[in-house]
Amino acid sequence: MxxxxxxxxxxxxxxxxxxxxxxxxxIIVDLDYQSGQSIFSEGDEGAGFYxxxxxxxxxxxxxxxxxxxxxxxxxxxxxxxEVAVFAGMHxxxxxxxxxxxxxxxxxxxxxxxxxxxxPFIALNMLAVLSRRLRGFAALIEDLSLKEVPGRLxxxxxxLSEQKKGSKDFELTITKGQLASLLGTIPETLSRILTKMSxxxxxxxxxxxIKILDRDALQDLAEGLAKI
Amino acid sequence: MxxxxxxxxxxxxxxxxxxxxxxxxxIIVDLDYQSGQSIFSEGDEGAGFYxxxxxxxxxxxxxxxxxxxxxxxxxxxxxxxEVAVFAGMHxxxxxxxxxxxxxxxxxxxxxxxxxxxxPFIALNMLAVLSRRLRGFAALIEDLSLKEVPGRLxxxxxxLSEQKKGSKDFELTITKGQLASLLGTIPETLSRILTKMSxxxxxxxxxxxIKILDRDALQDLAEGLAKI
Numbered sequence: 001m002x003x004x005x006x007x008x009x010x011x012x013x014x015x016x017x018x019x020x021x022x023x024x025x026x027i028i029v030d031l032d033y034q035s036g037q038s039i040f041s042e043g044d045e046g047a048g049f050y051x052x053x054x055x056x057x058x059x060x061x062x063x064x065x066x067x068x069x070x071x072x073x074x075x076x077x078x079x080x081x082e083v084a085v086f087a088g089m090h091x092x093x094x095x096x097x098x099x100x101x102x103x104x105x106x107x108x109x110x111x112x113x114x115x116x117x118x119p120f121i122a123l124n125m126l127a128v129l130s131r132r133l134r135g136f137a138a139l140i141e142d143l144s145l146k147e148v149p150g151r152l153x154x155x156x157x158x159l160s161e162q163k164k165g166s167k168d169f170e171l172t173i174t175k176g177q178l179a180s181l182l183g184t185i186p187e188t189l190s191r192i193l194t195k196m197s198x199x200x201x202x203x204x205x206x207x208x209i210k211i212l213d214r215d216a217l218q219d220l221a222e223g224l225a226k227i
Numbered sequence: 228m229x230x231x232x233x234x235x236x237x238x239x240x241x242x243x244x245x246x247x248x249x250x251x252x253x254i255i256v257d258l259d260y261q262s263g264q265s266i267f268s269e270g271d272e273g274a275g276f277y278x279x280x281x282x283x284x285x286x287x288x289x290x291x292x293x294x295x296x297x298x299x300x301x302x303x304x305x306x307x308x309e310v311a312v313f314a315g316m317h318x319x320x321x322x323x324x325x326x327x328x329x330x331x332x333x334x335x336x337x338x339x340x341x342x343x344x345x346p347f348i349a350l351n352m353l354a355v356l357s358r359r360l361r362g363f364a365a366l367i368e369d370l371s372l373k374e375v376p377g378r379l380x381x382x383x384x385x386l387s388e389q390k391k392g393s394k395d396f397e398l399t400i401t402k403g404q405l406a407s408l409l410g411t412i413p414e415t416l417s418r419i420l421t422k423m424s425x426x427x428x429x430x431x432x433x434x435x436i437k438i439l440d441r442d443a444l445q446d447l448a449e450g451l452a453k454i
Contacts, residue, residue: 011403011413015314056421073421076402076433078414083361086354087242088347112346119342120315122349123335127313129356134310136363136412143370143410175303176238183370185363186238187305194283194300206303 012079020121027110033097044091046084048107055101061093144184149227153220167211239306247348254337260324271318273311275334282328288320371411376454380447394438
């Protein structure tokens, strides 16, 4: 299969127009790794990122006592090293082929040249990533809408208790921190707060929370009700 | 607060170096919307994207019978319209301020000019988005590792049954489709397949699946075991 077809099915480039896939193809280095062969080492400069076409790659660190700790295993269609390369950082871990693997290499310098020549390549890649982010966010929302409202209700009741039962208080941490504490993302947390407000459970204004219906929050926290 | 400080706390730009925040600030238009004021309409050209500083914005469609259907509500720090703008598309829905709102506007043309002058702005934004994607993916994995292996085991047993109990068969849909069917993402699905293989439940090679331990899959499907 020609490289252009190969990369059109990679999520990172999904939906890029044909001429941009063509331009990207022109900078790719097609690599073949043997089982056990090192791809990069921790601390190496992020001079380019990789996409697995076939085979499997492990990303790992070596602990102080020499033990290998596998962080990820990547296979068909998955990019690796891209965060470090986009950010201009060194690789934070090692990569090694776990079996014979075909891997596409995208050199950073060539990518920068490409973007300079055609900024729309970067915009389209930003579009792909933002669309995936939106999709992931929706999925996280689906998954966490089952449990997060209850945990959030419990947290609000706890904060109120700490303020000697006051119904009017401020969140003590940022919404980003609160979201990660609850196992969700800020976007979902915002939406749950909005939903709680609409249903008359609370009033929410920035970090300020006012409890309007303590019983309903209690039911939510105990899993006796849903929103 | 100066605009540069404002945007440094927006997830989309988190961790961008100071000079790039400065460059971005120079193209921003600072807008003030009244409650109920329209920001853009479905079908408008995506000439720029928006970030909410304060207030709230609803994204909605109007159905054939004139009913408003709210798709999203965005507040502090959240971007909207960016997918359409990056992709060079028209807006797929309407946006309206739900209360008095301060909103930053990033014109697409100016952004393209900025990227042409300094491609590293685009690379850094790609880094931010890929880092967020990795974080979201880890969260989805956390959330779905509770349930997805069981559902996957049930699906594999079902496929085997369809093949009259054969232990060796091919997935009938792509891994992307299978992942979304199971409520997860391809990366997590890959990892679960790898884990099942390591534990000797199956052998997985591309779309080809071989069941090695039917009883263990059965236990997994029924929630009697975990991987």
